[in-house]
Amino acid sequence: MNKTFSILKNRMSKESKRRVKVKQSKLIGIINKPKILFYDIETAPLKAWIWRTGEQRVNPGQLVAGSDQYEIITLCYEWAHNKKKGQLDWGKNKNSKKLVEEFTKICDEADIVIGKNNRRFDDKHLNTMRMIHGLPGRPDLLAKVDDLESQLRKHFYLPSFGLDYVSKMLGLNGKDGMCLQDWIDIMEGTPKVAAKSLLKMKKYCSKDVSDTKKIWNHCMAHFQPKFNHSIHNSSLCCKYCGSTKIHKNGISVQGKTIYQRYFCTAHNGNAGRISIKSKTDILT
Numbered sequence: 001m002n003k004t005f006s007i008l009k010n011r012m013s014k015e016s017k018r019r020v021k022v023k024q025s026k027l028i029g030i031i032n033k034p035k036i037l038f039y040d041i042e043t044a045p046l047k048a049w050i051w052r053t054g055e056q057r058v059n060p061g062q063l064v065a066g067s068d069q070y071e072i073i074t075l076c077y078e079w080a081h082n083k084k085k086g087q088l089d090w091g092k093n094k095n096s097k098k099l100v101e102e103f104t105k106i107c108d109e110a111d112i113v114i115g116k117n118n119r120r121f122d123d124k125h126l127n128t129m130r131m132i133h134g135l136p137g138r139p140d141l142l143a144k145v146d147d148l149e150s151q152l153r154k155h156f157y158l159p160s161f162g163l164d165y166v167s168k169m170l171g172l173n174g175k176d177g178m179c180l181q182d183w184i185d186i187m188e189g190t191p192k193v194a195a196k197s198l199l200k201m202k203k204y205c206s207k208d209v210s211d212t213k214k215i216w217n218h219c220m221a222h223f224q225p226k227f228n229h230s231i232h233n234s235s236l237c238c239k240y241c242g243s244t245k246i247h248k249n250g251i252s253v254q255g256k257t258i259y260q261r262y263f264c265t266a267h268n269g270n271a272g273r274i275s276i277k278s279k280t281d282i283l284t
Helices: 003-028 097-109 122-133 137-142 148-155 163-168 180-188 190-221
Strands: 036-043 073-079 085-089 114-115 146-147 246-254 257-264 269-278
Touching: 036 097, 036 122, 036 146, 036 190, 073 097, 073 122, 073 190, 085 097, 085 190, 097 122, 114 137, 114 190, 137 146, 146 148, 163 190, 180 190, 190 269, 246 269
Parallel strands: 036 114, 114 146
Antiparallel strands: 036 073, 073 085, 246 257, 257 269
């Protein structure tokens, strides 16, 4: 009986080891990926008193009271590491304080936050709302912000860097349709009309977020993203996408340092470099 028990124990031990090996084999080329958040906002327009139509300068004194400050109407977001999406809006009171509070909590979960022209527009609007509504300052969030607009302008020379143009160029069908009247309906329309236009705006905003994510993933091999995956993982991996499917790709020299370059087959681009030797025995 002891012999039978020993045989069964050995079989169970082998099966357990086999399952571990299978599990490990499935993890080859995969590494803990960061939580990347994509987002976009839509803001309320200002109203002003003017004497005529056409191009002109509008001074702050011409702004209509009650419509002389910005508010965020809606904010849409989408995660890169899962299929979770979300939509926030300013509510019945047309006040974006709660929206900003909720999105700030979502940003705290992220390792990197990406938008389209967000450094010049979205990030500043969010920070302005924190200041106006007396919310805690969060300048620390800017440390984990990257911007599709900045990356496109830095690395490419395109006829246009607008989201609609780049989206169409990559076969994503461009932006959804929205016009000024949709904003006016949300601001001044009947509850039924305002609700309908707000729903349309959320769809419009969500499409922008989806396109931003897809364009980022398509162009990432040509970027120098702010987030470095290799710093946040113990395994040797691609600094841009986090994959371990990398191989040596020649030597480069910069100043007195020699680097081993790596290439990533997961995103088909540069994976980074490692310092392998310092040239201290050279004539200068």
